[in-house]
Amino acid sequence: MKKFTTVNDIGNLDQAVKEALEVKNNRFGYSDLGRNRTLLMVFFNSSLRTRLSTQKAALNLGMNVIVLDVNQGAWKLETERGVIMDGDKAEHMLEAIPVMGSYCDIIGVRSFARFEDKRADYDEEILEQFIKYSGRPVFSMEAATRHPLQSFADLITIEEHKLTKRPKVVMTWAPHPRALPQAVPNSFAEWINAADYDFVITHPHGYELDPIFTQNARIEYDQDKALEGAAFVYAKNWAAYTDPNYGKILSTDRSWTIDSRKMALTNNAYFMHCLPVRRNMIVTDDVIESDRSIVIPEAANREISAQVVLKRMLESLK
Ligand code: CP
Numbered sequence: 001m002k003k004f005t006t007v008n009d010i011g012n013l014d015q016a017v018k019e020a021l022e023v024k025n026n027r028f029g030y031s032d033l034g035r036n037r038t039l040l041m042v043f044f045n046s047s048l049r050t051r052l053s054t055q056k057a058a059l060n061l062g063m064n065v066i067v068l069d070v071n072q073g074a075w076k077l078e079t080e081r082g083v084i085m086d087g088d089k090a091e092h093m094l095e096a097i098p099v100m101g102s103y104c105d106i107i108g109v110r111s112f113a114r115f116e117d118k119r120a121d122y123d124e125e126i127l128e129q130f131i132k133y134s135g136r137p138v139f140s141m142e143a144a145t146r147h148p149l150q151s152f153a154d155l156i157t158i159e160e161h162k163l164t165k166r167p168k169v170v171m172t173w174a175p176h177p178r179a180l181p182q183a184v185p186n187s188f189a190e191w192i193n194a195a196d197y198d199f200v201i202t203h204p205h206g207y208e209l210d211p212i213f214t215q216n217a218r219i220e221y222d223q224d225k226a227l228e229g230a231a232f233v234y235a236k237n238w239a240a241y242t243d244p245n246y247g248k249i250l251s252t253d254r255s256w257t258i259d260s261r262k263m264a265l266t267n268n269a270y271f272m273h274c275l276p277v278r279r280n281m282i283v284t285d286d287v288i289e290s291d292r293s294i295v296i297p298e299a300a301n302r303e304i305s306a307q308v309v310l311k312r313m314l315e316s317l318k
Pocket of ligand 1: 047
């Protein structure tokens with residue numbers, strides 16, 4: 001595997017989940033694979049889970065790990081070609097990226113949507129430059145439009161907990177005080193569509209996602225109706241995607257917060273969220289603390305999804 005940025009890069013999903021469960025049962029079974037190999041993790045944005053789980057996965061495989069927080073101690077990077085660099089940005093990505101590539105074997109990149117230019121966000125301008133200029137296999141640790149390591153972990157978690165072959169999975173928008181990118185809901189939709197579950201998306205009017213990701217998922221604007229009979233409830237906030245409101249907050253309506261009344265509409269559903277989560281905005285304390293909340297095993301599976309991706313990339317280096 002030379003690149004991991006979308007569901008298409010993982011190949012057959014059944015095989016990927018099978019491999020993930022094998023890795024989970026034998027985390028140190030490939031601890032020689034990464035010997036004398038170095039992972040560089042480059043963060044343009046904050047992280048807790050991605051940082052720790054990906055590092056742990058690399059350590060399980062015997063890799064060395066180096067981490068660069070671009071906004072803490074590195075030179076400010078210019079991303080646009082042709083700019084006269086007379087401002088505060090001391091280095092261009094076109095030099096910085098191949099230099100980073102010279103110090104490692106595999107690169108992970110976290111680079112969120114900036115909500116300044118929709119085209120630049122949806123063209124994945126930062127991530128694509130790493131793919132083009134680093135000379136190394138590159139994987140997304142959440143980019144502007146997708147978060148595939150999260151979605152793979154979500155899929156593993158659903159497969160571990162589902163009671164029917166094709167469970168009803170409901171992704172619901174929920175309120176948040178800040179404008180958040182669409183990467184997690186886009187990516188979740190992409191992976192759940194690929195898994196061919198019974199998939200429903202619910203959100204207020206104006207929060208429609210790019211149809212490239214939602215495809216044939218049913219869109220239901222009545223949240224209560226959407227939740228009826230759900231086996232999994234996946235809550236997430238995102239800012240508006242459609243023009244002219246790209247990147248804007250259109251609603252903070254707390255009647256969309258997932259509470260025990262909403263969960264009672266489901267078929268005893270499991271509650272999921274990628275974390276970090278704003279309690280009593282996205283979900284009430286009692287729901288996230290209930291025995292139907294699987295947010296912790298979901299986060300724990302981030303180590304497994306990262307380990308499968310790193311393992312496949314290491315295998316491709318041989
Ligand atoms: N879910 C997730 O990616 O968490 P972090 O932002 O903490 O890495």
